[in-house]
Amino acid sequence: MVDQVEHEGRQLKSNNNLLKSFGYAFAGLKVAAQERNFKIDLAFAVFALVVCGVLRVDAHGWLAVILCIGAVLSLECVNTAIEAAVDLASPDIHPLAKRAKDCGAAAPLIAAMISVVVGLFVWIPALIELLQG
Numbered sequence: 001m002v003d004q005v006e007h008e009g010r011q012l013k014s015n016n017n018l019l020k021s022f023g024y025a026f027a028g029l030k031v032a033a034q035e036r037n038f039k040i041d042l043a044f045a046v047f048a049l050v051v052c053g054v055l056r057v058d059a060h061g062w063l064a065v066i067l068c069i070g071a072v073l074s075l076e077c078v079n080t081a082i083e084a085a086v087d088l089a090s091p092d093i094h095p096l097a098k099r100a101k102d103c104g105a106a107a108p109l110i111a112a113m114i115s116v117v118v119g120l121f122v123w124i125p126a127l128i129e130l131l132q133g
């Protein structure tokens, strides 16, 4: 009986922790979403989704574009985290702080460049198909 109560207590605590960690993750998303680059990426994401709709892209195309959007926005969050950690650890100018920030910024940039290539691969055939009726 005591064991079961303890077990249920632990379960409740772990559920609470899980809920709390979701809460922290959403709080992080809210912070990252205030960054200028995140907003720009979000605008491009909406544009990309509208283009997919207009060109009547197939399911695989939608999936590829959605994955790209997820990659870019996720990496923007990671970059925001790196910037904050670097500012905390190295408020003064330091070559390693520069390296960390520049490499952090490179991550969403690479994803964005790949996303453009993916977009072209998805949209060009869809546009040709649409024009051919």
Ligand SMILES: Nc1ncnc2c1ncn2[C@@H]1O[C@H](COP(=O)(O)OP(=O)(O)OP(=O)(O)O)[C@@H](O)[C@H]1O
Binding pocket: 035, 036, 037, 083, 090, 091, 092, 093, 094, 095, 097, 098, 101, 102, 105
């Ligand atoms: N502590 C530092 N030491 C050395 N170089 C730094 C340092 N902080 C920033 N930098 C350089 O300045 C650049 C811009 O840094 P900053 O913190 O303004 O980020 P950002 O890329 O402008 O991001 P955001 O526009 O989101 O603020 C970095 O990429 C890095 O090259």
